[in-house]
Amino acid sequence: xxxxxxxxxxxxxxxxxxxxxxxxxxxxxxxxxxxxxxxxxxxxxxxxxxxxxxxxxxxxxxxxxxxxxxxxxxxxxxxxxxxxxxxxxxxxxxxxxxxxxxxxxxxxxxxxxxxxxxxxxxxxxxxxxxxxxxxxxxxxxxxxxxxxxxxxxxxxxxxxxxxxxxxxxxxxxxxxxxxxxxxxxxxxxxxxxxxxxxxxxxxxxxxxxxxxxxxx
Amino acid sequence: xxxxxxxxxxxxxxxxxxxxxxxxxxxxxxxxxxxxxxxxxxxxxxxxxxxxxxxxxxxxxxxxxxxxxxxxxxxxxxxxxxxxxxxxxxxxxxxxxxxxxxxxxxxxxxxxxxxxxxxxxxxxxxxxxxxxxxxxxxxxxxxxxxxxxxxxxxxxxxxxxxxxxxxxxxxxxxxxxxxxxxxxxxxxxxxxx
Numbered sequence: 001x002x003x004x005x006x007x008x009x010x011x012x013x014x015x016x017x018x019x020x021x022x023x024x025x026x027x028x029x030x031x032x033x034x035x036x037x038x039x040x041x042x043x044x045x046x047x048x049x050x051x052x053x054x055x056x057x058x059x060x061x062x063x064x065x066x067x068x069x070x071x072x073x074x075x076x077x078x079x080x081x082x083x084x085x086x087x088x089x090x091x092x093x094x095x096x097x098x099x100x101x102x103x104x105x106x107x108x109x110x111x112x113x114x115x116x117x118x119x120x121x122x123x124x125x126x127x128x129x130x131x132x133x134x135x136x137x138x139x140x141x142x143x144x145x146x147x148x149x150x151x152x153x154x155x156x157x158x159x160x161x162x163x164x165x166x167x168x169x170x171x172x173x174x175x176x177x178x179x180x181x182x183x184x185x186x187x188x189x190x191x192x193x194x195x196x197x198x199x200x201x202x203x204x205x206x207x208x209x210x211x212x213x214x215x216x
Numbered sequence: 217x218x219x220x221x222x223x224x225x226x227x228x229x230x231x232x233x234x235x236x237x238x239x240x241x242x243x244x245x246x247x248x249x250x251x252x253x254x255x256x257x258x259x260x261x262x263x264x265x266x267x268x269x270x271x272x273x274x275x276x277x278x279x280x281x282x283x284x285x286x287x288x289x290x291x292x293x294x295x296x297x298x299x300x301x302x303x304x305x306x307x308x309x310x311x312x313x314x315x316x317x318x319x320x321x322x323x324x325x326x327x328x329x330x331x332x333x334x335x336x337x338x339x340x341x342x343x344x345x346x347x348x349x350x351x352x353x354x355x356x357x358x359x360x361x362x363x364x365x366x367x368x369x370x371x372x373x374x375x376x377x378x379x380x381x382x383x384x385x386x387x388x389x390x391x392x393x394x395x396x397x398x399x400x401x402x403x404x405x406x407x408x409x
Contacts, residue, residue, distance in 0.1 A: 035291060039298045046366035 034143035045102050048088040090163035092117060094136060098148040113138060117146050126163040132194045133161060139199040150211060151202035157211050161195060170213035172196045177207045188212050236304055301382050306362045309378060312385045316344045333395060340388040347381040
């Protein structure tokens with residue numbers, strides 16, 4: 001009888017231990033995936049910075065005799081573009097919330113909210129005069145919630161965008177919410193170059209928040 | 217940072233008396249220390265339990281007051297571990313290889329080990345060393361500088377080799393730890409019998 005009780009206790013202990021392990025794995029999997037994403041992002045940014053430095057070195061050695069674009073050059077460039085579809089073309093930094101994320105070109109299939117901070121189709125690139133560079137990302141607890149800390153920003157906070165080896169500095173001038181309807185209206189000063197960040201409103205399932213930064 | 221040795225010593229001495237809180241902390245730790253020493257003579261189990269509870273309570277209090285910072289610190293620790301696993305720098309990678317090599321040589325000359333253990337250890341360590349050799353030869357053939365970590369991992373081949381090595385190394389370490397625990401336990405049981 002005692003042996004039987006011991007066996008049942010032992011079985012219960014094993015089942016309990018199994019569920020405990022499964023519970024811990026389920027509980028920590030999302031934060032761990034987010035941290036893994038952060039680590040990979042750091043490396044992608046480091047590679048991006050490395051390539052910028054290499055490009056800058058190459059710029060000093062440009063041979064002006066070969067500046068003509070030939071069909072062969074175009075083919076090589078297209079081939080390289082296909083290979084480098086996850087290569088970052090720039091980087092967004094917001095020091096206050098310790099945010100550093102790269103972004104890919106609009107044409108890349110990784111310019112998608114499920115992979116990266118995404119450039120909106122309607123956006124101008126940062127080098128366009130008086131243009132509006134629009135970036136979107138998820139917020140919340142998922143590992144792809146790249147804009148999860150944007151709600152901590154206040155008017156006057158600064159952000160910078162590195163693009164084509166040039167850094168553009170911006171200051172936050174306006175924050176407003178809009179209902180999630182699938183589209184968003186952007187209210188900005190058209191005379192100034194702006195950076196617009198769009199994400200879901202913190203702790204609110206029905207609204208999205210728009211952050212308007214103006215170039216300093 | 218630029219203090220002389222005497223200034224560092226003086227700062228250390230005056231540190232506990234800088235505020236009322238630091239004096240309180242000092243007193244709490246002196247009391248815990250005295251209780252631990254006195255209890256070593258008396259061997260009172262209740263005091264042991266009370267002291268353990270007190271120390272846990274004190275540290276829980278710290279964790280409670282600095283919970284946000286604690287989460288950040290914990291995240292940073294995990295992030296550092298992940299960096300070491302996915303993108304180790306060359307020093308860390310060489311260090312794992314040296315450990316692997318030491319384990320291999322130790323197993324080679326240790327006679328009181330089972331054959332199965334030796335075979336598993338040889339397999340894992342040799343795969344690890346083979347991958348490291350591949351890594352070095354690839355770096356030489358592609359004329360790659362190993363000093364900059366990003367420079368290494370922009371090549372997919374390098375990333376795959378290092379990641380495989382890390383997985384093998386972790387399996388080896390886990391295996392060794394489990395084996396030694398089982399071995400020690402087995403030896404103890406044997407001695408008891």
